[in-house]
Amino acid sequence: MQDLFISYLKDKSSGATSFVDEVASVLDIGYDAAYRRVTMKTNLSLEESITLAKFYKISLNKLYEVGSQNTILTEKSPIISNASDLEDYFRKSIENLKPLTQLKSASILYSAKDIPLFYTLKDSYITRYKIYVWLKLTNKEMTKNKVSFDDFISTIPTSLLEQAFELGQTYNYINITEFWNDNTINGTLQQIVYFFESQLLSKRIALKICDDLEDIIHHVEKQTIQQSIINSKNNASYNLYKSDLLTMSNIIMVKTTHKKAFFVPYTVLEYLKIEHDETCAIMDDFFSRQMTNSKLLVHSGEKDRTLFFNKMLQKINKLRNQISIDNPSGFE
Known part of the structure; x- marks a missing residue:
């Protein structure tokens, strides 16, 4: 699921800097830590996923839908x-x-x-x-x-x-x-x-x-x-x-x-x-x-x-x- 999410974020990336640098900046973590998350060697936390979703203007439903087309979030x-x-x-x-x-x-x-x-x-x-x-x-x-x-x-x-x-x-x-x-x-x-x-x-x-x-x-x-x-x-x-x-x-x-x-x-x-x-x-x-x-x-x-x-x-x-x-x- 995380690989699909990361792929989705890459498509939304500005391209002005490397994707890893951008993730590191958004999450306020080091380059190596960001690289491990982008390459799926470290799992993203729920809080990190939400932070990235907000930055890339992805709805929480879009975040939750990855891999599940029949599930939505409600408030x-x-x-x-x-x-x-x-x-x-x-x-x-x-x-x-x-x-x-x-x-x-x-x-x-x-x-x-x-x-x-x-x-x-x-x-x-x-x-x-x-x-x-x-x-x-x-x-x-x-x-x-x-x-x-x-x-x-x-x-x-x-x-x-x-x-x-x-x-x-x-x-x-x-x-x-x-x-x-x-x-x-x-x-x-x-x-x-x-x-x-x-x-x-x-x-x-x-x-x-x-x-x-x-x-x-x-x-x-x-x-x-x-x-x-x-x-x-x-x-x-x-x-x-x-x-x-x-x-x-x-x-x-x-x-x-x-x-x-x-x-x-x-x-x-x-x-x-x-x-x-x-x-x-x-x-x-x-x-x-x-x-x-x-x-x-x-x-x-x-x-x-x-x-x-x-x-x-x-x-x-x-x-x-x-x-x-x-x-x-x-x-x-």
């Missing part, structure tokens, strides 16, 4: 286990997204098994409720204790909310294509049912969350019709596809003119980031085929579009009515 997001971790997650997401807002070519494709994160990051009850749900699912202490949302809402750190709101606003400046189906709203509805039935969510606030959820559906419908992001100062485009053939997965793909990456969730918020060129090309092609097999709602006719959004609004109204009589089960 795992940090574990979220408390409010501080969640705030860091929002902050890091903002840092990653902001460069995209400066690129007209940047776009996001979102397979929405659940309502996309950024719709729930506004100054609303549903934002605070989502934070409560996420921490209930990721924080061991919150999982064990019986703190209600009504009590929790006043304890949310201001800095956490500010980061959440900023992240939600950052998405306003990126071109977005989403894939929804009739079940995309169900996860959020079920969360309301669960905590209401557990007596951890009061009737008064449960109804307010339903109101916020209805506002989101109206917001998405308006964006769908105008094909642009509401409140976007750079006229970011928006397209919504109704996908009846495939089950959504919450996979997000980010594309620019020169680069692609996609994110695969494996817990509530944690994800695997994949930048491997060939795999990204496969995923990009998959999204393209999904578009072919889905309805672009702005072109599907007013009747189909209205039926799609009304079906979600009817689910919210049904849940709202059942909460009012203390019987939220069977909202679907």
